[in-house]
Amino acid sequence: MKQFLILASLCCLLVLLLTGSFPAKTSPQKSTPPNVVLIFMDDMGYGDLGCYGATQYQTPNLDRMASEGIRFTNFLSAQAVCSASRAALLTGCYPNRVGISGALGPRSTVGLNPDETTLAEVLKKQDYATAIFGKWHLGDNPAFFPGKQGFDTYTGLLYSNDMWPVDYDGKPITDETNYRKKSYPTLQLMENDRPLRDITTLEDQATLTGEYTKRAIQFIKKQKQNNTKPFFLYMPHSMTHVPIAASAPFRGKSQQGLYGDVMMEVDWSVGEILKTLKETGIDKNTLVIFTSDNGPWINFGNHAGSTGGLREAKGVSFEGGQRVPCLVRWPGVVPAGRVCTKLSSTIDLLPTIAAACSAKLPEKRIDGISLIPLFKGDFAQTPRREFYYYYRKNNLEAVRRDDWKLVLPHPGRSYEGQLPGKDGFPGKAPEDHPYPLALYDLRRDPGERYDVQAMYPEVLADLQNLVEKARVDLGDDLTNRTGANVRPVGKVADK
């Protein structure tokens, strides 16, 4: 009888182990606030991951992350350009609400207003350790450094990796061509408030992904050792922004030239982070989010990513400029293998993470809405994001409700019909293009090819009301409207 009991117990143990329902030794208490890892790509397009249709290189770590979590198919970057998108990510606001638009250049006298409450500050109030390894781009004046915005630790570039005095051929610039300028300062890798080393060659650029990854792993391991605080790790990669560069082990690995190689190195990096979380036993209590700042800069041809067929690209408010991949992995909370087709945006990540970490929202008004109900598949639950305003700078160019998108008449640019560049050199700049009023049904026409305004007058009317709402709230330079609820950008005196 004793033998029977022992063996019966062994059987039970076996069942528990095989069904995976036996709690692992490292499993956290339910009440432990989760760690947060936020990986943010630069100029990576909607079609650039295997799980979003990329064919000529493999992204096995990201694809597995998708299969273990939730994959969003209607996730919009806040605006189709770098600084604006990042300001929105860190404040949970439309970027023009906090006065940031476009991409800040070196020696900028503006930056994200220190009066704004960033995601890092939201979490610091909950006693999180906070770190950023990667590209900042919210002000390169010390007044705006990451340390002023809630980050304990920083290693990275202060702005885009192409804002350097180096030409497309890798040689020093001799004239003030395009946006790369002879007068730009040397590009530097910063460590907190001090320059660590210069980035002057493509070989230097090729070290960035590895450097950020190494720092991230060290940070995770150190937090685990101290084991006192949860952490927030923000990894805004410099890649796949031009000039793209991969380290030696990844060169020639893909079937899509250097761009594919760079994507494979980023995928490797994500794999290393996820592996470190597992090895340190905190995998199950860590919320990992992976997304991008805007669509691909297709003017650079084979050195750019893909929109996966969506219209236009970086800098343009059509879907190719703003719709980006978004993956969320949070074992035990986010069901594995879910695909969410609902409208959502970068501006929703701050309230989502705040809710996940039981942190207080900023006191100032935000525009984001927590995605937690969508994580759980509760699409019917309100509030969820039902509309979005597509601005370029402070020009209202389109509005969207669910899958209906109204493009307003506006002067814009178009990459279509332009010869893209090759091997690091840009093509002809996108042409000025006047866009007329058009209504798109993105359910059946994600490519924004067929204007159906004449067929759905009731939808048109509804979206025109939304336009009015946006103009009252945020303003619209195209119609000389001033928003009632916009806040000032941070400013310093000219150097």
Place this chain on the structure above:
Amino acid sequence: MKQFLILASLCCLLVLLLTGSFPAKTSPQKSTPPNVVLIFMDDMGYGDLGCYGATQYQTPNLDRMASEGIRFTNFLSAQAVCSASRAALLTGCYPNRVGISGALGPRSTVGLNPDETTLAEVLKKQDYATAIFGKWHLGDNPAFFPGKQGFDTYTGLLYSNDMWPVDYDGKPITDETNYRKKSYPTLQLMENDRPLRDITTLEDQATLTGEYTKRAIQFIKKQKQNNTKPFFLYMPHSMTHVPIAASAPFRGKSQQGLYGDVMMEVDWSVGEILKTLKETGIDKNTLVIFTSDNGPWINFGNHAGSTGGLREAKGVSFEGGQRVPCLVRWPGVVPAGRVCTKLSSTIDLLPTIAAACSAKLPEKRIDGISLIPLFKGDFAQTPRREFYYYYRKNNLEAVRRDDWKLVLPHPGRSYEGQLPGKDGFPGKAPEDHPYPLALYDLRRDPGERYDVQAMYPEVLADLQNLVEKARVDLGDDLTNRTGANVRPVGKVADK
């Protein structure tokens, strides 16, 4: 000790049951030839399944089929129109090789040549029971009936469900408008060589999906009872070709109006077929394939499907006309959850199924290549499909090698800029549109938006060689070339 052995055995049993490695009672012998179910949609687009991005209705059975098998993302219908696509499916040839192009109308004097060896005949030689429940469209003269082409059993329509004397409003046609004609005969549901009942109203149309499904289930059950022969079941649905119609239980079920309802009924049908295979214990030895004849007829607006953003649609050789979903489920042979991004086509299904069933290929030359290596993930193994010729009728409009597509200068049509129709009524017909020479890199530009011929002269030259190869082999009416290897269509004397 005896107790120990019994319990140890129970433990082992438990392990086997839990890990699913215990052979089921109904598991077939490895040498049993597989049954084949081939489900073929009509005018269903690349974006019309949940697992291909549809958002406003659910296709849980098809999505599960995808997760249990392989999902193709570069699968091309043979030509972008009905009869041509079906001729290719059943012969494994480019449709113009066997003389079939466009869509055959009622009282046609041509049909698929009985001298051609169809997929049904290939399998009959292996002693398969063969059945077709659905739309034939390869000749409505008795000389061309399914019974003449290898099918034992037939219930369905002889051609498209809109080739009837009924107008867009459901009333009898009073003049000879468009392609629907007052002079068309009454549309009939055939049972083998005889009319079974008339299809004269939209209510009648709404019975078709259910009718085909009922027949298919009866056929599977009957085969299982007799249990002597393997079977080939071909289900070419009449839906989602206009006039679309859903039976009462499905009306209003989706969030995308009638089109979504119709898709949900088709998904239900697939679910019933898969359920029947399971219940009869033959699920594991049945190869199930689901695909579509061409892209959506977007001229019908909300009564049409979606290309998922691909360019143009039905009747046009851009990807929106030809790229279609393709799912393959074959437990034990096809690994679960695989996505295949390699080029493949409807013309490959005959040699694939022949290989799966150890059947002999037709004696006449075919163009298809077995997909079995792709099922198994062996992408490097040759032969696999490396190129494709895009014809419209006998006009060579484009060629493709892997993910490079060269569009030849040709007169074509464009749906873009045209107002689509609504609620069963068509929009303005697509406009004539002269297309210039253009090279597309479908890896990064699946929407065929950016001509890169100037940047890749070596690719251009390679594809121009492919053009020459196609013209020598299959001909090209646009350049007055006659193909060396084309065969005659079937013909009967005028009635």
